[in-house]
Amino acid sequence: GQQLNQSPQSMFIQEGEDVSMNCTxxxxxxxxxxxxxxxxxxxxxxxxxxxxxxxxSNGRLTAQFGITRKDSFLNISASIPxxxxxxxxxxxxxxxxxxFGQGTRLTINP
Amino acid sequence: NAGVTQTPKFQVLKTGQSMTLxxxxxxxxxxxxWYRQDPGMGxxxxxxxxxxxxxxxxxxxxxYNVSRLNKREFSLRLESAAPSQTSVYFCASSDPRGPxxxxxxxxxxxxxxx
Numbered sequence: 763g764q765q766l767n768q769s770p771q772s773m774f775i776q777e778g779e780d781v782s783m784n785c786t787x788x789x790x791x792x793x794x795x796x797x798x799x800x801x802x803x804x805x806x807x808x809x810x811x812x813x814x815x816x817x818x819s820n821g822r823l824t825a826q827f828g829i830t831r832k833d834s835f836l837n838i839s840a841s842i843p844x845x846x847x848x849x850x851x852x853x854x855x856x857x858x859x860x861x862f863g864q865g866t867r868l869t870i871n872p
Numbered sequence: 873n874a875g876v877t878q879t880p881k882f883q884v885l886k887t888g889q890s891m892t893l894x895x896x897x898x899x900x901x902x903x904x905x906w907y908r909q910d911p912g913m914g915x916x917x918x919x920x921x922x923x924x925x926x927x928x929x930x931x932x933x934x935x936y937n938v939s940r941l942n943k944r945e946f947s948l949r950l951e952s953a954a955p956s957q958t959s960v961y962f963c964a965s966s967d968p969r970g971p972x973x974x975x976x977x978x979x980x981x982x983x984x985x986x
Binding site: 766768771795797802803804805806807810850859860862863864865 | 976
């Protein structure tokens with residue numbers, strides 16, 4: 763089945779630094795989604811990408827749908843304490859069932 | 873709109889006990905999903921329902937059953953709980969009539985099986 767490899771698994775940064783994480787797939791995806799999960803909560807959708815090469819921003823967050831359709835990245839600029847959490851990439855292929863990456867745990871030192 | 877709601881929020885079971893996790897959505901979505909989340913493994917799909925009256929197995933269906941009671945509600949049942957089912961369970965819903973199968977998640981049920 764389809765699998766996603768998300769990296770890094772964890773990040774420890776200083777407040778104000780930029781963050782970059784990515785996901786790669788063993789097969790082509792039609793849609794890439796990025797979610798954030800706060801402790802004790804369910805994942806919340808941050809950005810959705812629908813076309814290869816698409817670059818989309820949501821405030822300090824920017825995500826891109828790779829032109830090969832097998833990867834995506836998420837950047838966070840000028841991190842702040844509320845950015846702490848677990849970030850998940852997810853994608854759908856032809857079967858329309860969402861596949862999730864393992865998550866990137868972001869910790870920020872003030 | 874409450875979005876996706878789940879009950880209970882926490883549950884402790886003994887091995888062999890049964891229970892049903894409840895999920896409801898008020899967004900008029902056709903599709904609903906049950907996931908489990910274990911440390912370091914992301915979310916794995918247990919069962920899903922593409923529309924009222926249909927259910928299909930996901931990646932990890934063994935030990936679970938589901939019921940799509942109506943368009944709003946989708947329940948997950950553990951007939952005989954096992955310690956391996958200790959996990960956080962999330963329900964989600966989506967409307968595939970939109971541009972993509974974007975899923976919206978509930979707050980989760982934290983289940984411990986002793």
